Structure formats: structure tokens, C-alpha cells
Amino acid sequence: MSIKGLFPIDKWDFESESILADLPETEIAQLMRRKTENDYKKGAVIFREGSYPSGIYYLVSGRAKKYKVDLDGGEQIIYVANTGELLGYHSILSGENYVDSAAVLEDSVIAFIPKDDFLESLEHSVTLSRRLLKTLSHEFSVLANSLTMYARRPVRERLALQLIVVREKYKSHGNADAAVEINMSRDDLASLVGTARENVVRMLSEFKEEGILETKGRKIIVRDVKRLIEVANYK
Known part of the structure; x- marks a missing residue:
């Protein structure tokens, strides 16, 4: 999408x-x-x-x-x-x-x-x-x-925003409708967000429970990017 x-x-x-x-x-x-x-x-x-x-x-x-x-x-x-x-x-x-x-x-x-x-x-x-x-x-x-963003946003919003940005990096330009798999380690994602690895793991679990994404090993698949944008609270 x-x-x-x-x-x-x-x-x-x-x-x-x-x-x-x-x-x-x-x-x-x-x-x-x-x-x-x-x-x-x-x-x-x-x-x-x-x-x-x-x-x-x-x-x-x-x-x-x-x-x-x-x-x-x-x-x-x-x-x-x-x-x-x-x-x-x-x-x-x-x-x-x-x-x-x-x-x-x-x-x-x-x-x-x-x-x-x-x-x-x-x-x-x-x-x-x-x-x-x-x-x-x-x-x-x-x-x-x-x-x-780092100065004013809570970690949950920062993670949501970075997942949106990284998702664009992993998109297939040949098929815009294909599911996007973000293949990034939790350590790298935590480093990108500016928080501890434990926080990223916990919040990814929360996003899974909310139906925003799913995970397959280290891969992250965003299922509801509109909801993720809402969580990011970008204005």
C-alpha cells in the first residue's frame, strides 16, 4: 500500500x-x-x-x-x-x-x-x-x-515513525501491493529509534496485539500502515 x-x-x-x-x-x-x-x-x-x-x-x-x-x-x-x-x-x-x-x-x-x-x-x-x-x-x-522528534516524542511514536520510514526503504518498486518485509535486527531498530532493545521488543509485541504488524523471526511486516501513521502522531 x-x-x-x-x-x-x-x-x-x-x-x-x-x-x-x-x-x-x-x-x-x-x-x-x-x-x-x-x-x-x-x-x-x-x-x-x-x-x-x-x-x-x-x-x-x-x-x-x-x-x-x-x-x-x-x-x-x-x-x-x-x-x-x-x-x-x-x-x-x-x-x-x-x-x-x-x-x-x-x-x-x-x-x-x-x-x-x-x-x-x-x-x-x-x-x-x-x-x-x-x-x-x-x-x-x-x-x-x-x-x-528525539527531543519531544515518546518512544512509541518514534518507533511507529521509523517503521513507516524503513518500510519505504524495503518496498518492492515492482509491486506496490506486495507485503513489505522489514528485515532489520532489533538492535539496529533500537539504535535507529534511540532507545533500548527491550523497549523495541515490547512495543513490537504491543503493535502485534493491536493488529498493526506481524513478525516472522527478525522480519517485521506492517499490516495496517494507516494505524501506524496514527500512532506516529505526525503533525
């Missing part, structure tokens, strides 16, 4: 896949001329906070998480990236080391694009530079919404 008209997903999704969408073939060829593709097993780290950025990463297939690690070694997931999205370009643009880490949530294929090729393409492509600026501005709005 589509949530178009029911929930403003654009306020919570970076949508960086739009950066390269329908770029002229010559510009894509220039950007990708020295790319290398690698297979990443679930849980593999793409880059770590504090390391030097030698290029950007294009998610050919699969999903990844961007996260910060606190002093106690705990993770706070900032964002879940989907197939077609770019990772690591913020640090290239700022000229700084990575300010966060990234790892794959499932077996994925990722293309590495050298820093020089990315910057050269950015310099010569008006379309690419404009899209990147638009995306960066949009991401600032998304992060501002997230900060407000």
Missing part, C-alpha cells in the same frame, strides 16, 4: 538516489570511469568515523546504515540508505575526515568512486552540482525534523 497523501515521507528521507538519476550518459561515464565494485557481507563496515575519505560510495544493491558510536561503544543510527544512494560525499565536500561510520545491513554490492573523479564531475556538471546542493539542503531539513 502506498502512503502517498497519508504521510510526508519526503520530510524523513534523504532521497540521495535522485542525485544521479537520469544524468546525461557522458556525465555518468565520466563519474564512473574508474569505479570499482565490491561485494559486502551483512555487517561489513564501508568506512569508519575519523578515517580519511578517498572517494564516495554508490549503493548498487542492498541497504546500509550511517551511524555514530558513543563513548561506551553504543551505536546511534542516523540514516538508512537504500539501493541507488550515495554515501561519503559530505566529507569529500567539506574536506574533513568522516564524521560518521557506515556499514551494510544486508549483503550488498557497492561501487567506489575515487575522490578526484567525483570532484571533477562536480566541477563540469551543472546538473550534478545543482542536484547535490538541493539534496544537501533537503538533508538539513530531514535532520532538523529528526532532532525535534
Whole structure:
């Protein structure tokens, strides 16, 4: 089921896949001329906070998480990236080391694009530079919404909202009516929501009792997305 008209997903999704969408073939060829593709097993780290950025990463297939690690070694997931999205370009643009880490949530294929090729393409492509600026501005709005959510919303509403957002990440674009299976560990979901794993497990059980979702192992299937939107209480 589509949530178009029911929930403003654009306020919570970076949508960086739009950066390269329908770029002229010559510009894509220039950007990708020295790319290398690698297979990443679930849980593999793409880059770590504090390391030097030698290029950007294009998610050919699969999903990844961007996260910060606190002093106690705990993770706070900032964002879940989907197939077609770019990772690591913020640090290239700022000229700084990575300010966060990234790892794959499932077996994925990722293309590495050298820093020089990315910057050269950015310099010569008006379309690419404009899209990147638009995306960066949009991401600032998304992060501002997230900060407000963490500061003011109870955990139940935060979990509902994140399930809505993550559900969109796991949707099959080929069949909009197919049931969406969210294949994410409870630890990652808790990190995304900003709460303890025990709270997520308890609230998922509550949602099951209310007929909002069902679970199959670690998979979560949202059965009543309208009810989930009501619980999220987004206004």
C-alpha cells in the first residue's frame, strides 16, 4: 500500500538516489570511469568515523546504515540508505575526515568512486552540482525534523515513525501491493529509534496485539500502515 497523501515521507528521507538519476550518459561515464565494485557481507563496515575519505560510495544493491558510536561503544543510527544512494560525499565536500561510520545491513554490492573523479564531475556538471546542493539542503531539513522528534516524542511514536520510514526503504518498486518485509535486527531498530532493545521488543509485541504488524523471526511486516501513521502522531 502506498502512503502517498497519508504521510510526508519526503520530510524523513534523504532521497540521495535522485542525485544521479537520469544524468546525461557522458556525465555518468565520466563519474564512473574508474569505479570499482565490491561485494559486502551483512555487517561489513564501508568506512569508519575519523578515517580519511578517498572517494564516495554508490549503493548498487542492498541497504546500509550511517551511524555514530558513543563513548561506551553504543551505536546511534542516523540514516538508512537504500539501493541507488550515495554515501561519503559530505566529507569529500567539506574536506574533513568522516564524521560518521557506515556499514551494510544486508549483503550488498557497492561501487567506489575515487575522490578526484567525483570532484571533477562536480566541477563540469551543472546538473550534478545543482542536484547535490538541493539534496544537501533537503538533508538539513530531514535532520532538523529528526532532532525535534528525539527531543519531544515518546518512544512509541518514534518507533511507529521509523517503521513507516524503513518500510519505504524495503518496498518492492515492482509491486506496490506486495507485503513489505522489514528485515532489520532489533538492535539496529533500537539504535535507529534511540532507545533500548527491550523497549523495541515490547512495543513490537504491543503493535502485534493491536493488529498493526506481524513478525516472522527478525522480519517485521506492517499490516495496517494507516494505524501506524496514527500512532506516529505526525503533525
